[in-house]
Each structure stands twice: as structure tokens, then as C-alpha cells.
Amino acid sequence: MNMSAFPSSLFATLLLGVAVTTATAQAGAGNLVPGPTTEDLAWKIGKSVKKPADNAGTPAQVELGKALFFDPRLSGNGTVSCATCHNPALGWSDGLKTGIGINGQKLPRSSPTIVNAAYNTQLMWDGRARSLEDQALGPMKTPEEMSTDFKHMKLMLQSLQGYRAMFARAYPGEPIAEETAAKAIAAFERTVVSTDSRFDKWLAGDRRAITQQEWRGFQLFKAPNKGNCAVCHSGPNFTDNGFHNIGIAHSGPGEPDEGRFRQRGVASMKGAFKTPTLRDIALTGPYFHDGSATTLRDVVAHYNRGGDQPSTGKLSPEVRPLNLTESEQDDLVAFMKSLTGIQRPIALPVLPQ
Numbered sequence: 001m002n003m004s005a006f007p008s009s010l011f012a013t014l015l016l017g018v019a020v021t022t023a024t025a026q027a028g029a030g031n032l033v034p035g036p037t038t039e040d041l042a043w044k045i046g047k048s049v050k051k052p053a054d055n056a057g058t059p060a061q062v063e064l065g066k067a068l069f070f071d072p073r074l075s076g077n078g079t080v081s082c083a084t085c086h087n088p089a090l091g092w093s094d095g096l097k098t099g100i101g102i103n104g105q106k107l108p109r110s111s112p113t114i115v116n117a118a119y120n121t122q123l124m125w126d127g128r129a130r131s132l133e134d135q136a137l138g139p140m141k142t143p144e145e146m147s148t149d150f151k152h153m154k155l156m157l158q159s160l161q162g163y164r165a166m167f168a169r170a171y172p173g174e175p176i177a178e179e180t181a182a183k184a185i186a187a188f189e190r191t192v193v194s195t196d197s198r199f200d201k202w203l204a205g206d207r208r209a210i211t212q213q214e215w216r217g218f219q220l221f222k223a224p225n226k227g228n229c230a231v232c233h234s235g236p237n238f239t240d241n242g243f244h245n246i247g248i249a250h251s252g253p254g255e256p257d258e259g260r261f262r263q264r265g266v267a268s269m270k271g272a273f274k275t276p277t278l279r280d281i282a283l284t285g286p287y288f289h290d291g292s293a294t295t296l297r298d299v300v301a302h303y304n305r306g307g308d309q310p311s312t313g314k315l316s317p318e319v320r321p322l323n324l325t326e327s328e329q330d331d332l333v334a335f336m337k338s339l340t341g342i343q344r345p346i347a348l349p350v351l352p353q
């Protein structure tokens with residue numbers, strides 16, 4: 001069969017089909033894994049996300065936000081868009097240890113995924129943004145990221161017939177300005193969600209959806225005397241929306257990153273960072289706020305040795321040597337890989353002219 005005759009999206013779908021079938025067959029071959037307990041249902045994720053009253057997320061708003069998200073013309077020199085660092089082909093992150101902004105400038109922190117950011121009540125590694133609307137203007141303003149000149153951006157958007165029509169459809173009566181653009185981007189981000197992983201299917205009652213190894217990994221993940229992961233990675237989005245110092249050693253030049261402490265000056269917040277989601281985690285390495293862990297196995301090894309000497313502040317008492325065997329560590333990794341949602345090809349927007 002000549003595969004090149006297939007459109008690539010169909011080919012990707014076919015491949016995915018094969019992967020899912022293999023996992024099902026594995027689970028089916030031995031005995032089925034147990035179903036979820038009542039407590040496990042705390043991880044069940046709702047399909048709808050909270051939206052602000054003045055930003056309902058109509059199709060026209062999402063379409064506008066998508067165009068803006070992918071449009072490098074929003075940046076100071078026309079080269080950087082949100083998607084440069086939050087790239088759908090790289091799990092809506094960038095595959096780099098830390099972000100690279102305009103003119104190749106290296107950022108101090110790793111680019112988190114935007115997948116399921118809509119579910120979080122704390123945004124950014126240090127929680128300095130409270131809503132997606134709030135957050136969107138940040139990277140534009142930052143000189144190292146997009147270095148947007150808002151006056152220039154407004155003129156650009158107003159001068160293009162395509163954008164004028166889209167703004168009018170999306171936010172009738174509102175000006176073409178950075179606040180409206182931020183609302184549209186937030187509306188688009190609320191559609192970038194992961195709620196249909198094999199783990200979710202298992203939670204919904206399909207005992208063939210995960211393998212024995214993945215199920216064992218979840219048990220280790222929850223057990224306080226084993227992985228103890230769920231004490232922080234709790235709830236539907238695998239985060240307590242809290243901040244913890246998990247013992248990341250100092251790396252690179254410069255002062256240690258004080259994390260949450262800069263927003264909230266209490267001692268326990270020194271070197272504390274937001275608990276990130278684990279959904280789609282297999283797609284978003286390298287890991288940690290400084291990108292210091294390359295693989296999920298490295299992450300598990302970090303926790304297994306009880307973290308490292310923190311670059312600043314005090315290690316959380318919840319992080320301590322775990323004494324997990326090699327195969328238990330593999331099980332934890334396998335479990336985290338079952339949290340990847342179905343990947344649908346995303347059509348890149350045609351940029352408005």
C-alpha cells in the first residue's frame with residue numbers, strides 16, 4: 001500500500017488506532033484490572049471549564065483567539081507568537097529546557113504546556129497570573145518574550161480587513177485593543193483541553209483501557225507510604241493549585257530562583273513552585289521549572305532519592321526518600337503515560353489579511 005497517498009492527518013489517526021488497540025489487547029490478555037474506587041472518582045475531570053461572565057467563548061471568539069495565538073505579527077519584530085513556545089506539535093510547550101524568546105533570548109524558566117490551563121486557579125510557575133485573560137498580556141509586554149508595542153499592534157490589527165471583521169463578529173461594540181485580544185486568546189486557550197486519556201476511560205468504567213502496569217503505577221502514585229504523589233498532584237487536573245519546594249538543585253549561572261516567594265514573602269514559599277498538571281505529561285518534557293529533568297524516569301528518580309539540596313529555601317516535608325524498586329519506578333512512569341489525551345490534528349489558522 002502506498003502510504004504517501006494518504007493525507008497525513010488520516011495516517012496519524014490510523015497510527016493512533018494501532019497504539020490504542022495494543023494497550024487494550026494487553027489488558028485483555030491477562031486478567032482485567034480492578035475498576036476505580038469511589039475515592040478514585042476525585043480524579044474525574046468535567047468537560048466544561050469555568051468562564052468569566054464577559055467572555056463566554058463563542059465560536060467567533062475562539063476563532064479570533066486562535067488566529068492571534070498563532071500570529072507572530074503580534075511581537076515586536078514579527079517573529080514570535082504564543083505558539084513559538086506553546087507549540088501544539090510539542091504538547092503545547094517547546095521541547096526546550098527553558099524558553100527562547102525574541103532575538104534568541106533565553107528565558108530563566110521552562111515553558112509550561114497550556115493544556116488544561118483553563119482548569120487551574122493558579123497560573124505561571126509562581127502563580128503571578130490569576131486568569132487566562134490576565135496572563136495573555138504578560139508575554140506580549142515582556143521584552144525577552146514578544147516585546148510587543150501595543151500601539152503598533154493595535155494599528156496592525158485595525159489596518160487588516162480580516163482582523164476588523166473577526167473582532168466585530170467576536171466582540172461587537174468592543175474596541176480592537178489589547179484587552180479584547182487577551183480575551184479572545186483566553187477563549188481559545190479554554191478549548192485546549194485534555195479530558196479523554198485512557199486513564200479517563202478507565203475512570204468511566206472501561207477496565208480494558210489501562211494495562212496492569214499502569215494500574216499498579218496509579219496505586220503507587222496514591223499510596224502515602226509509596227509514591228506519595230497524590231498529596232500534591234490531586235484532583236481532576238492532578239494539581240492542588242498549591243506551591244511546594246521539591247528540592248531542585250541550583251543549576252546554571254545567576255541567583256537561585258525564589259519562585260512563589262517573590263509573590264508571597266513567607267519563608268515556606270522560598271523556592272516553591274506551582275504543582276503542574278500531569279495531563280499530557282508524556283508530551284511536554286523536559287520537566288521542572290528549570291527543565292532539569294529530561295525524562296519522566298528522571299523525574300521519578302528525583303522523587304525516589306528524596307529530591308536534591310534545594311537551590312534556596314526548605315524542602316517540603318512531603319518529599320523524602322521513597323525506596324521504590326526499579327520496576328515500581330517504571331510502573332509510575334507507565335501510569336503517567338496513560339494520562340495522554342487523544343491527539344487530534346490541529347488545523348493551523350490562515351492568518352487574517
Ligand code: HEC
Pocket residue numbers: 069080081082083084085086099100101102107109110111112113114117120122123124125126132135136137139140144145146185189
Ligand atoms: C518565549 C517563549 C514564550 C512565549 C512567546 C509565550 N510564552 Fe507563555 N509561557 C512561557 C514561559 C517560560 C512560561 C512560565 C513563566 C513563569 O512561570 O515565570 C509561560 C507561561 C504561560 C502560561 C501559564 C500556564 C500555567 O498553567 O501556568 C500561559 C497560559 C501562557 N504562557 C500562555 C501564553 C500566551 C497566550 C502567549 C502569547 C500571547 C505566550 N504564552 C507566549 C513561555 C512563552
Ligand code: HEC
Pocket residue numbers: 221227228229230231232233243244245246248272273274275276277278281284286287288289290296299300303304316318319332
Ligand atoms: C510536595 C508536593 C509534591 C509531591 C509529593 C510530588 N510532586 Fe510532582 N511536582 C510538584 C511541584 C511543586 C512540581 C514543580 C516543581 C518545580 O519545577 O520546581 C512538580 C513537578 C512534577 C513533574 C514535572 C511536571 C512538569 O510539567 O515539568 C512531574 C512529572 C511530577 N511532579 C510527578 C510527580 C510524581 C510521579 C510524584 C510522586 C513520586 C510527585 N510528582 C510528587 C509537587 C509535588
